[in-house]
Amino acid sequence: MAGAKEIRTKIASIKSTQKITRAMEMVAAAKMRKAQDRMQASRPYAEKIAQVIGHVAAANPEYKHAFMTPRSEIKRIGYIIVSSDRGLCGGLNSNLFRHLIKEIKDLQAEGKELVYCTIGSKALGFFRRVGGNVMAQTSHLGDAPRIEDLVGTVKVMLDAYVQGEVDEIRLAYNTFVNTMTQQPTVDQLVPLAPGADAAELKHHWDYIYEPDAQVVLDNLLTAYIESVSYQAVVENGACEQSARMIAMKSATDNAGDLINELQLIYNKARQAAITQEISEIVGGAAAIAN
Amino acid sequence: MAMTLHIDIVSAEGHLYTGQGQMVYAPAVMGEIGIAPRHTPLLTRLKPGDVRVDPGNNQPQQHFYVSGGMIEVQPFKVTILADTGIRASDLDEAAAQEAKRRAEDALANQQADIDMAKAQVELAEAVAQLKVINQLRDTR
Numbered sequence: 001m002a003g004a005k006e007i008r009t010k011i012a013s014i015k016s017t018q019k020i021t022r023a024m025e026m027v028a029a030a031k032m033r034k035a036q037d038r039m040q041a042s043r044p045y046a047e048k049i050a051q052v053i054g055h056v057a058a059a060n061p062e063y064k065h066a067f068m069t070p071r072s073e074i075k076r077i078g079y080i081i082v083s084s085d086r087g088l089c090g091g092l093n094s095n096l097f098r099h100l101i102k103e104i105k106d107l108q109a110e111g112k113e114l115v116y117c118t119i120g121s122k123a124l125g126f127f128r129r130v131g132g133n134v135m136a137q138t139s140h141l142g143d144a145p146r147i148e149d150l151v152g153t154v155k156v157m158l159d160a161y162v163q164g165e166v167d168e169i170r171l172a173y174n175t176f177v178n179t180m181t182q183q184p185t186v187d188q189l190v191p192l193a194p195g196a197d198a199a200e201l202k203h204h205w206d207y208i209y210e211p212d213a214q215v216v217l218d219n220l221l222t223a224y225i226e227s228v229s230y231q232a233v234v235e236n237g238a239c240e241q242s243a244r245m246i247a248m249k250s251a252t253d254n255a256g257d258l259i260n261e262l263q264l265i266y267n268k269a270r271q272a273a274i275t276q277e278i279s280e281i282v283g284g285a286a287a288i289a290n
Numbered sequence: 291m292a293m294t295l296h297i298d299i300v301s302a303e304g305h306l307y308t309g310q311g312q313m314v315y316a317p318a319v320m321g322e323i324g325i326a327p328r329h330t331p332l333l334t335r336l337k338p339g340d341v342r343v344d345p346g347n348n349q350p351q352q353h354f355y356v357s358g359g360m361i362e363v364q365p366f367k368v369t370i371l372a373d374t375g376i377r378a379s380d381l382d383e384a385a386a387q388e389a390k391r392r393a394e395d396a397l398a399n400q401q402a403d404i405d406m407a408k409a410q411v412e413l414a415e416a417v418a419q420l421k422v423i424n425q426l427r428d429t430r
Contacts (some may be wrong), residue, residue, distance in 0.1 A: 041303055042302060042303070042304075044300040045304075048300045048371060049371055051369065052369055052371065055331075055362065055364065059331070205331060207331040207333040208330060208332045209333055209334065210319065210332070210334035210335075211320060211334075215335075216333050216335060216360075219335060220333070223371065227302070
């Protein structure tokens, strides 16, 4: 019985791997529900505040916040990159990084300098490998990230913008399309881009601000930046869980296929061994009879 | 046909209300404001209190409690970005009373380890919640 024992141990080891991947799939599925709820709960707020910001960017306020004035020359660009903390979630992070690398190469070819802030340990690991100026990082936010945990990292980038160290800030994360699809996305965070419906408000106009423009706009912009970065993180979280669920599901399926195949090989080997034994016995008996 | 406003109320925790209305009342920091269609663009902060939406057509007013936030007014569009918002009918009177009592306690024995500013904010929120509940009860 050549190799039958080896095949049996192999099957046993694949079976235990399959058990682990199946458990991870179920955990990810449960977490995905919660992550999606979280994402959907904060989405309306993020959309509405983005709309308001779009209007504000199209208005002509007497007070111009630093975030509202595009710089004439863009030398340094800051990237805030949202990634997951853990692996085993399919191509989620690598797709995002591949998307980024392309952009980064193009920008570097144009002679722009780049600095990074990372959220999640995978992005930090990535820039450690490929090299890059990481200004700040935060990781291990857990399944229910809180805005307070994010603002520190984001603020480093915003401060750099206000001080003129960077001239533009972009936010890179995965958007959740559905459970099967996650879309790597890069948005311009600062300076603010006028909203899509700005065209209909073309004429010169401005808000009435109470109590005054500076207070209101500072408040609004802080809320906006917080909401956008929070939304990016929860969205990425939902992406992570669903990507992991899919990855673990296919791993479980693959393990099942592998087990079936090995089982077949094992059966064949067993049968071959039995046939051989019988023919040996028959051969032996015939020799004695003669 | 009467002119209407498109009203959106969202909070950080979720979507609260979307619909047409004839008038919106909101507790702005400088005092309560009422917004009718064709209002001039306005951007202001809200303090804790009651947001009321008058849907017109003799429908009953809708009440919402907000703990602060922002309001953006465009001529035919009002967006309320609440920090936390609750449909007024979901407000819990007992919880609000309890919160008020706690905040008052905290203010009464002002020890060094109690954050005064925080206690004051909590008290303001609890009082605003109770006010909304009382108003809601009167209208019923």
